[in-house]
Amino acid sequence: MNLKKEYDLIVIGGGAAGMMAAITAAREKKSVLLLEKLSQIGAKLKATGGGRCNLTNTLSNEDFMAKFGRDGRFMQDALAELDHKALVDFFSKIGVDTHAPDGFRVFPTSHSSSTIISALENEMKNLHVEVICSQKVEQILHSDNHLNGLKTQNNTFGASNVIVATGGLGYPALGAEGDGYDMAKDLGHKVTELSPAMMPLRTKEEWVKNCRADTIAKVEMKVDIKKHAKLRANGDLIFTKSGIRGPVVLDFAREITPLLSKYSEVPILLNLTKGMNEEQLSKHLKNEAAKNPHVETLKHVCTLLPEPLSIEILNLAEINPKEIYSKIAGAKKAKLISLLAWTPLTVTGHDGFKMAMITRGGINLKEINPKTMQSKIVDGLYFCGEVMNLDGPCGGYNLQWSFASGYLAGKLLK
Numbered sequence: 355m356n357l358k359k360e361y362d363l364i365v366i367g368g369g370a371a372g373m374m375a376a377i378t379a380a381r382e383k384k385s386v387l388l389l390e391k392l393s394q395i396g397a398k399l400k401a402t403g404g405g406r407c408n409l410t411n412t413l414s415n416e417d418f419m420a421k422f423g424r425d426g427r428f429m430q431d432a433l434a435e436l437d438h439k440a441l442v443d444f445f446s447k448i449g450v451d452t453h454a455p456d457g458f459r460v461f462p463t464s465h466s467s468s469t470i471i472s473a474l475e476n477e478m479k480n481l482h483v484e485v486i487c488s489q490k491v492e493q494i495l496h497s498d499n500h501l502n503g504l505k506t507q508n509n510t511f512g513a514s515n516v517i518v519a520t521g522g523l524g525y526p527a528l529g530a531e532g533d534g535y536d537m538a539k540d541l542g543h544k545v546t547e548l549s550p551a552m553m554p555l556r557t558k559e560e561w562v563k564n565c566r567a568d569t570i571a572k573v574e575m576k577v578d579i580k581k582h583a584k585l586r587a588n589g590d591l592i593f594t595k596s597g598i599r600g601p602v603v604l605d606f607a608r609e610i611t612p613l614l615s616k617y618s619e620v621p622i623l624l625n626l627t628k629g630m631n632e633e634q635l636s637k638h639l640k641n642e643a644a645k646n647p648h649v650e651t652l653k654h655v656c657t658l659l660p661e662p663l664s665i666e667i668l669n670l671a672e673i674n675p676k677e678i679y680s681k682i683a684g685a686k687k688a689k690l691i692s693l694l695a696w697t698p699l700t701v702t703g704h705d706g707f708k709m710a711m712i713t714r715g716g717i718n719l720k721e722i723n724p725k726t727m728q729s730k731i732v733d734g735l736y737f738c739g740e741v742m743n744l745d746g747p748c749g750g751y752n753l754q755w756s757f758a759s760g761y762l763a764g765k766l767l768k
């Protein structure tokens with residue numbers, strides 16, 4: 355084998371997990387090479403949090419793990435090494451101040467993900483981590499369950515340890531195209547079923563396009579199928595030209611994707627009126643009408659919702675927006691109240707991995723040692739970040755997991 359150079363560790367992927375792994379290994383005096391297939395590192399990290407990078411949140415480790423479902427406890431050792439406080443401290447020491455404006459989600463005070471990327475890049479430079487971009491790793495080289503190095507399109511690099519930090523399949527334009535799954539399978543690992551999670555949803559109802567500029571705060575959303583009525587989410591929602599997006603939709607999409615493969619359409623109900631129930635809504639409209647008896651009904655509904663959405667809800671209730679509230683028949687009023695309490699929509703699909711912030715599924719956790727992130731199959735092979743079968747909701751969960759798993763893999767490298 356014509357090796358370019360021999361390293362203690364090669365990290366595949368310059369995302370959140372890979373950069374953190376490279377830094378911790380280099381701090382442990384290992385010689386480290388990081389290979390990134392795009393022309394620059396941190397492309398996905400740059401896009402996070404709408405460019406502001408919601409890097410973690412303030413939950414306790416127990417509550418944090420619970421949000422990842424059944425397999426959440428897999429993160430216990432990684433979080434014991436690097437929980438949200440330790441992550442904030444890590445960034446503070448490399449020059450990034452952070453804050454949690456809502457007391458929960460943590461961002462850099464600069465409001466820019468570029469600050470995070472520059473700090474990680476500088477730290478790698480200080481620690482003499484060799485970073486080579488535009489190097490797509492094609493194969494991990496091994497013999498008798500021992501690693502020898504890897505091959506890119508045009509080079510061969512030697513190393514006895516390799517960390518796979520190649521991410522998932524979401525937003526492929528930002529580098530994650532599932533390469534790590536193929537590398538892992540090649541070495542005998544299993545990859546669970548992969549599906550897109552956290553993406554906008556398409557709806558059957560065309561009226562949504564008339565409300566596309568509207569952002570609605572504190573929406574509650576639930577599935578209108580008896581068997582799945584427990585599936586609920588809360589948060590802000592934005593109407594789009596073909597459906598819905600926003601934090602509440604991202605969380606809901608994680609749950610709804612499996613239902614979409616079972617049913618061709620999924621009926622859902624939305625409370626768009628900040629949790630008001632029928633009784634409260636009826637009272638509210640009655641009061642508004644009493645205060646302004648000669649004002650059209652639309653104005654009263656607009657005290658609850660933006661005008662375009664108010665018009666659409668009145669249309670659904672078959673009420674002329676200009677009609678005076680006291681003149682509307684009882685049955686129509688009841689329909690309006692019911693539509694304001696729970697507005698129905700029908701989810702018909704999504705744009706798949708192209709717009710998915712997260713991949714559900716990944717490398718089987720049973721084949722990875724949670725204390726080190728090392729493969730139980732091949733000596734010297736490690737995984738970190740989204741490439742593994744763990745995904746959390748919206749709110750700094752996935753980056754915290756990527757940083758913590760990268761930290762553990764790099765630190766505990768043999």
Ligand SMILES: Cc1cc2nc3c(=O)[nH]c(=O)nc-3n(C[C@H](O)[C@H](O)[C@H](O)COP(=O)(O)OP(=O)(O)OC[C@H]3O[C@@H](n4cnc5c(N)ncnc54)[C@H](O)[C@@H]3O)c2cc1C
Pocket residue numbers: 366367368369370371372389390391392395396397398399401402403404407408409410489490491492519520521522524525528529530531533534710711712738739740741749750751752753754756
């Ligand atoms: C638009 C968007 C916004 C998000 N916002 C947030 C947020 O605010 N908070 C949060 O917690 N999570 C957020 N997420 C999720 C979060 O970004 C990911 O979970 C996290 O970045 C995963 O980190 P990673 O290092 O595992 O993978 P990635 O960041 O995807 O990095 C993997 C890297 O590996 C490289 N690579 C892949 N294959 C190869 C190969 N063969 N050879 C060499 N290099 C390769 C890729 O180019 C990429 O740079 C967001 C995701 C998206 C898409």
